[in-house]
Amino acid sequence: MTGPSVPEPRSTELESTAGWAPTPALGRAVLLAGLLLVAGVLLGRVDLVVLAAPFALGTAYALRRRPTTLPQVWITAGDDAPLVEGGDVSAAVSVGNPDTVDYDLVVVRSRVSPWLRISRAGFAGADDAAAPDAPTADASPAAGTPAGTGRSVADRPFVTSVPAAAAVDLELAGRALRWGRHPVGPAGARVAAAGGLLVSRAVLTDAVGVRVYPRTEPFEAVEAMPRAAGLVGAHHSRRPGEGGELAGVRIFAPGDRLRRVDWRVSLRARQLHVAATLSDRDAEVVVLLDVLAEAGRSGGVDGSTSVLDTTVRATAAIAEHYLHRGDRVSLLEYGPGARRLRAAAGRRQYLTILEWLLDVRADASQHEPYDQVFGPQQLSSDALVVVLTPLLDERSAQMLARLARGGRFVVAVDTLPANLTPPKDRGWAEVAYRLWRLDRETMIGQLREHGVPVVRWAGAGSLDQVLRDVARLATAPRVGSR
Known part of the structure; x- marks a missing residue:
């Protein structure tokens, strides 16, 4: 079947003919025809000459049109x-x-x-x-x-x-x-x-x-957000403004809209009162990917999952959810490379995130990860930081503790496969693997004591309870020292 048009061949004869060579069949044909002709002439036998004629004529006929260009x-x-x-x-x-x-x-x-x-x-x-x-x-x-x-x-x-x-x-x-x-x-x-x-x-x-x-896993989260910092959006903030959440009733002031007038209260108090609302604002979500270690064996979309599989698919699901709600999402890598994707909203940002995730790789470098990602220019104080980490490296736990001490709203998502088996090919015994598991559970408990919630990724509803707790802590009054 013929396909699309083929580009023009090269014009240089030397370049076009240099790539062709005789096959063993040509050598055998020439050798056989030559031997039969020589033998027929030396022995005076015409039958040998007649026998050599088909080989010579067939070779000459096949070579009458030789290819000049390569495919x-x-x-x-x-x-x-x-x-x-x-x-x-x-x-x-x-x-x-x-x-x-x-x-x-x-x-x-x-x-x-x-x-x-x-x-x-x-x-x-x-x-x-x-x-x-x-x-x-x-x-x-x-x-x-x-x-x-x-x-x-x-x-x-x-x-x-x-x-x-x-x-x-x-x-x-x-x-x-x-x-x-x-x-x-x-x-x-x-x-x-x-x-x-x-x-x-x-x-x-x-x-x-x-x-x-990556295939986006089904993910839903509650509307609770620690702080909504943008101008417009779908989350209720604690700041007064135009929105759908009722904050109370107050006396009419210059600039209030007439449609906000509460006529029942105004008639009863004989003074104009308006319904005060809370502004609807968007939130910034920072997804921090821990790429210091990889564990488990990936079996593809229908098989077992590795740490990177869970990390990438969960990141795509979280980003799709919050971008669909109008929030701003940014991505950061915790590793030697420290790649970063700036915060933005909309479908274009979602496509950019998917493209960015294709280059996620685990880097088990012994050098200290790049800690500039914790600066105020990279992480807003009002942002919700979702850290996807397998907690296989102590530096990951230290990073989570630093974020919590810095006043960030942090949620740690455990991406270690639940069915992870001990790597026996590396000399791990069953007892050593169980001790490592206990040590890791102790580290997770210490993180929770420091105010870092740790939850295992399980698709839809994985972060509901954790986000409620984080939002409740954010709205609680803080005790300050004089």
């Missing part, structure tokens, strides 16, 4: 629609023939990320998308593949032919298993022409990245 290979990764975990992924490896000679045989092979489970692969218009003996997605897991996945059907060469001035597409279709930037490629192709007597060198093309966004 062209490029990769197209699906469409422009956003791809989410568990969604269908498609890509195509195209081989173009810019020459005036047909390619008799084209062998195409491409690498594909193991997180892209390719279940169907074949050339466009072919009846068989995959060979019967090709490994399927339910085969035994191979080395280097994610847990719960088998070998991809793309892990084998594909063979076709390409007419002159045309192109064919090797279509790949499957399912995206995990968030991140996953490569399709590099891909390569080798071509045989002139009846299989000439073969080209391998033509390679660079990989193309496929962006897979």
